[in-house]
Amino acid sequence: MRPDARSDPRVAAFLARHGSGDPVATIARLCADLIEDAEATVPVNLEMLASFRNATVTVLDQEQAETIMWDGRHFVIRVRWADTEGRQRFSCAHAILHTYFMQAGDGGTAGTPRHSWSRGEEDLCDHGAAELILPRAAFIAVCPSHPDMGDVLTLAGAFQASAEATALRVVTLSAVPAAMIVLEPSLKPADLSRSARRRSQPALPGFQPEGPAPRLRVQKSFSYQLPFLPRHKSIGDSTPLASVLTDGAADYTGETGIVPGRFRVSARLLPVSRDGALVDRVVALLFGPDADDWAMRQSG
């Protein structure tokens, strides 16, 4: 959550209507109330939660489908048919959260321009989506004391969530230092633009200029009390983490090749379909080498 979220007029309007001074805590409370009111069990029926929020859900075979709008009587949530089930569920849950913001109005004062998009609102809807799909009470009840990626995959199946969202939930709720990273083979941003420039120039016949080879690099990361894991940072080809690309899995205590230090590492190769092609992707969980049992932290 960005520090300036409360100065965002849409977040301010949301807080004025729904709650306390802390937007993240307010979202968590609204989600818990909704789940309790619906007596929802795992996997959470999101169509049911949407209906409690006066919304209907439609799956459309259209590129522009990830939206929510008001049709004069109901909110209408549209999700993309071509998306994975995990992505559809996340989009749906995210949209359910928008109903709270839309209900609160646009938050402007007379004469102040208001725009229909707010970063603070989007961040809070993402946060709330995890609260709806992976409800904290249910999640904490079943998360093992030393979760690894095998457990994450089991939990992801039970909650009908993506492995990435589930690994992130383990970290965002963790009371012990933890991190989650998503890695993909890719070029450095500078090499990417160089390579694009080279492709746009005519090459000599029979001459194929060699460019740098893609390496496993950090695409996303989230750390709680562990070192920051910078985006685009590559890992050494000889690290156990890199072997996941060939072996499919790695569970070890040692170096990651991303930042100095030893960690308890659990990683899985979880390819994703993107633009019609299967892309290699590694999702990993990191804990300190001697981490205590996993437990939920009081805020987060």
Place this chain on the structure above:
Amino acid sequence: MGDNGVGDRLKEYRKSLGVSQAELARKSGVSAAYLSEMESGLGKRPSGEILLRLATALEVTIAELLGQDIRPGEGDPPVPDPSLLEFAKERKLPRSDVVMLASIRFRGDPPRTPRRWAMIYDTIITSRALDET
């Protein structure tokens, strides 16, 4: 509506659709005896799953069955993005449609070109037509 809560609203929506308890029971998979009990205001509030089945069969939402008025807040509509205004001008859209498009929440970045607005608008019009057939 005289209120015994969900029961009265259930009966009203059922009657407005012109279906009997037996038909609604068949359509929703909820037993006719339970429906009759609910409409008489007996027993506790049905579970979310039962409410969803009934709401779907009655073409309403659970919020409507529960009598909750959940709608966008009052106030001026958001200021449309310039790309939306350009698209609206091209297509000569009525103000209500511009307001509707400006009020849509997008996952991620909203459209910034008239072409993307056109795709969204056409999708909505097409899916509306499908709902009506």
